[in-house]
Amino acid sequence: MGYEQMGNLRVDSLLFEFINREALTDSGLTVEQFWADFDQIIQDFSEKNATLLKKRETIQQQIDQWNRDHQTGYSLEEYKSFLYDIGYLEKEVDDFEITTENIDSEITAQAGPQLVVPVNNARYALNAANARWGSLYDALYGSDVIPEENGAEQGTSYNPLRGEKVVAYAKHWLDETVPLMESSHSDVKGYQVVDGALQVDLGGKTVSLRDPGSFVGYQGNDEKPDAILLKNNGLHFEIQIDAADPIGQSDTAGVKDILVESAVTTIIDCEDSVTAVDAEDKVEVYRNWLGLMNGTLSTTFQKGGKTVTRTLNPDRTYRTPDGETISLPGRSLMFNRNVGHLMTSDAITDRDGNPVPEGIVDAVVTSLIAKQDVLGNSSVQNSTEKSIYIVKPKMHGSEEVAFTNELFDRVEDMLGLVRHTIKVGVMDEERRTTLNLKNCIHEAKERIIFINTGFLDRTGDEIHTSMELSPMIRKSEMKTSNWLHAYEDSNVRTGINSGFKGRAQIGKGMWAMPNLMNAMMEQKGGQLKAGANTAWVPSPTAATLHALHYHDINVFDFQDKITFENDPDKMLDIPVDRKQDWSQEDIQKELDNNAQGILGYVVRWVEQGVGCSTVPDINNVGLMEDRATLRISSQHMTNWLYHGICTEEEVLDTLKRMAKVVDEQNANDPDYQPMARNFDESIAFQAGCDLVFKGREQPSGYTEPILHRRRQEAKAKLSVR
Ligand SMILES: CC(=O)SCCNC(=O)CCNC(=O)[C@H](O)C(C)(C)COP(=O)(O)OP(=O)(O)OC[C@H]1O[C@@H](n2cnc3c(N)ncnc32)[C@H](O)[C@@H]1OP(=O)(O)O
Ligand SMILES: O=CC(=O)O
Ligand SMILES: [Mg+2]
Numbered sequence: 001m002g003y004e005q006m007g008n009l010r011v012d013s014l015l016f017e018f019i020n021r022e023a024l025t026d027s028g029l030t031v032e033q034f035w036a037d038f039d040q041i042i043q044d045f046s047e048k049n050a051t052l053l054k055k056r057e058t059i060q061q062q063i064d065q066w067n068r069d070h071q072t073g074y075s076l077e078e079y080k081s082f083l084y085d086i087g088y089l090e091k092e093v094d095d096f097e098i099t100t101e102n103i104d105s106e107i108t109a110q111a112g113p114q115l116v117v118p119v120n121n122a123r124y125a126l127n128a129a130n131a132r133w134g135s136l137y138d139a140l141y142g143s144d145v146i147p148e149e150n151g152a153e154q155g156t157s158y159n160p161l162r163g164e165k166v167v168a169y170a171k172h173w174l175d176e177t178v179p180l181m182e183s184s185h186s187d188v189k190g191y192q193v194v195d196g197a198l199q200v201d202l203g204g205k206t207v208s209l210r211d212p213g214s215f216v217g218y219q220g221n222d223e224k225p226d227a228i229l230l231k232n233n234g235l236h237f238e239i240q241i242d243a244a245d246p247i248g249q250s251d252t253a254g255v256k257d258i259l260v261e262s263a264v265t266t267i268i269d270c271e272d273s274v275t276a277v278d279a280e281d282k283v284e285v286y287r288n289w290l291g292l293m294n295g296t297l298s299t300t301f302q303k304g305g306k307t308v309t310r311t312l313n314p315d316r317t318y319r320t321p322d323g324e325t326i327s328l329p330g331r332s333l334m335f336n337r338n339v340g341h342l343m344t345s346d347a348i349t350d351r352d353g354n355p356v357p358e359g360i361v362d363a364v365v366t367s368l369i370a371k372q373d374v375l376g377n378s379s380v381q382n383s384t385e386k387s388i389y390i391v392k393p394k395m396h397g398s399e400e401v402a403f404t405n406e407l408f409d410r411v412e413d414m415l416g417l418v419r420h421t422i423k424v425g426v427m428d429e430e431r432r433t434t435l436n437l438k439n440c441i442h443e444a445k446e447r448i449i450f451i452n453t454g455f456l457d458r459t460g461d462e463i464h465t466s467m468e469l470s471p472m473i474r475k476s477e478m479k480t481s482n483w484l485h486a487y488e489d490s491n492v493r494t495g496i497n498s499g500f501k502g503r504a505q506i507g508k509g510m511w512a513m514p515n516l517m518n519a520m521m522e523q524k525g526g527q528l529k530a531g532a533n534t535a536w537v538p539s540p541t542a543a544t545l546h547a548l549h550y551h552d553i554n555v556f557d558f559q560d561k562i563t564f565e566n567d568p569d570k571m572l573d574i575p576v577d578r579k580q581d582w583s584q585e586d587i588q589k590e591l592d593n594n595a596q597g598i599l600g601y602v603v604r605w606v607e608q609g610v611g612c613s614t615v616p617d618i619n620n621v622g623l624m625e626d627r628a629t630l631r632i633s634s635q636h637m638t639n640w641l642y643h644g645i646c647t648e649e650e651v652l653d654t655l656k657r658m659a660k661v662v663d664e665q666n667a668n669d670p671d672y673q674p675m676a677r678n679f680d681e682s683i684a685f686q687a688g689c690d691l692v693f694k695g696r697e698q699p700s701g702y703t704e705p706i707l708h709r710r711r712q713e714a715k716a717k718l719s720v721r
Helices: 013-023 029-067 076-085 122-128 136-141 160-177 279-295 358-374 399-415 429-433 439-444 457-466 475-480 482-497 518-525 525-529 540-552 556-561 568-572 586-607 627-642 650-667 681-694 704-720
Strands: 003-006 011-012 113-117 133-135 190-194 197-201 217-219 225-232 233-241 255-261 263-267 299-303 308-309 316-319 325-328 335-337 343-347 353-357 388-392 422-430 448-453 505-508 532-537 612-614 623-624
Touching: 003 013, 003 029, 011 013, 011 029, 013 279, 013 343, 013 358, 013 612, 029 225, 029 353, 029 358, 029 399, 029 457, 076 568, 113 122, 113 540, 122 263, 122 279, 122 308, 122 540, 133 136, 133 540, 136 160, 136 255, 136 540, 160 540, 190 225, 197 325, 233 325, 233 540, 255 540, 263 279, 279 335, 279 343, 279 358, 343 358, 353 358, 358 388, 358 399, 388 399, 399 429, 399 439, 422 429, 422 439, 429 439, 429 457, 429 482, 429 568, 439 448, 439 482, 439 540, 448 482, 448 532, 457 482, 457 627, 475 482, 475 586, 475 627, 482 505, 482 568, 518 525, 518 540, 525 540, 525 556, 532 540, 586 612, 586 623, 586 627, 586 650, 586 681, 586 704, 623 627, 627 650, 627 681, 627 704, 650 681, 681 704
Parallel strands: 113 263, 113 532, 263 335, 335 388, 388 422, 422 448, 448 505, 505 532
Antiparallel strands: 003 011, 011 343, 133 255, 190 197, 217 225, 217 316, 225 233, 233 255, 299 308, 316 325, 343 353, 612 623
């Protein structure tokens, strides 16, 4: 495909056609005006974007030098004063509160899980949007929350013993969440609505809920309802009744499932879980987003021997206890995560023939597409407040947030949107943002709707920023290190002090072990107790299970009582390992683990265009890997190599050995190209090596430049085959 000239812009024909024929349809904008305005935005913002990136580089060089000069030690005061001098630490603004308006109640009033999904996978993206409601029975049956032991294994067909355990767990949960005046939901013979109240038949005795107000609606007849809608801590769930259903048949009250409001919000991701390296990929990304925003996205696939067609679910309607009709959203409130400021895209080139900043293209195109929702062009609405939610990742310090804010102003003007229609979620995932978070929030105070501790990128940045100082602690120790605890605390404290409560989300990071749901149930409630009103989950199952934490803990009450233990200065406690008393075996294990994660992820990214994968670690635990986890593993290896903890030869040998392990793990994939067949020819293997051996030179330790280059190479090779 060629390029089209529009003013100063040369636009890849694929993107050009998509925007003109699909994205601009019913947008109220003309093709000519759109491209003229886009051209102007590129002219006005590209240079500033480049200047901000240059500043990152200059600051990093100054820090590198300082670290080399202070490898033997320094005082905190000395370090802080240096960071102020170079503009890394900013003078804090006076106290203020955010003033964002027109925010959907999913953000202001509901604390609940936030799901993330790669946008370019339509099947998953639709599933995520529909994950607003999830079957508790399915989530329990299909996960390790119910242990696979003593005859309760999942097996290949329905196991009634496992089913019994699922029901017992769920009924116990009902008893905890919506207790009856007496007895248990396990003993119920029937649920009925009498004079607008829920009555529960215990067999000879009728009781009500201990809190009758938690009954908020129902479907079906008063005497024989099909669904009972309940509400606790702002979240809904349905007891679903069908005595003819195979599961309902064996239940004394005919209960077939508990449908739980789960992914209250979802991040449709154009960034770290996605592989998009050229116009073709970007069009796929944008087309799916368009389908979600105008309600037309649909996909058909084979599952369990059946053909399934998946589309966006409709809203859910109920009769209220006083006879009114209410409707609840059938879908998660969708945010779009744009890419950051770093990369450029040759899908469009500017007047000098340079690829333009990809973040600017994302801001314009994803907002244009979301305007379909603002205009009400979809049969299923996303934002009832007519807002557009964009999550902006990987910003360094308040100047970069100000840049985003200014860009969004201009995008609003260009698209004819009311000022501050475009809201922003600021990922607190780079050290310079963490340390200046209050100033960052201040720059976006009229449009900010979340801060989120993206601790994975943040860990990568922690390593890269202080690369030259010393070897870092082992990767697994990062989670318990001082800087991380202080960062998590400081994020919540800053959010609360800036008026986030009841207005914006204070979010916490991803549960990155998608198969370990029992461990998630034990640990992830801690994020709520730390003051978060949302936290990331990798799958709809995880969303349904994590939702139970929000029934257990009323976060909004908790945010008033929270106390912070960590001194913010601890954020500057760099996780270097001063002892370095690792055995050779410890070192090798660390290298093996990192190398396995890197190659297991990169091979699918580069060769198959899969941006997020579950990759087994060295203990065979499947880990969700994306570009942020890759950043950590590669930077960690680079750091140990640079400081002589291991040699280049050892690293290469490890990568080669682990390539064979990864090849074996993928042996059943017919599309897989083994790396070990020819290390020199394997583009994926070379990408893995680049990430480690050239890790010091990578901007902020990011993996995108290498991944993009290598993926483009792999695509070119595939197209000539
Ligand atoms: C640091 C950060 O930036 S984190 C943010 C980026 N990370 C993410 O976005 C993680 C998103 N999660 C995922 O991509 C996936 O869950 C993975 C790659 C981790 C695991 O995927 P798989 O191995 O295919 O999952 P698995 O086989 O267990 O389950 C597949 C089913 O779950 C669904 N599913 C899994 N993850 C998701 C998701 N995030 N959203 C919606 N549906 C999902 C699939 O649709 C599929 O169901 P279907 O057959 O009905 O369509
Ligand atoms: O984007 C999330 C992160 O942890 O990084
Ligand atoms: Mg991140």
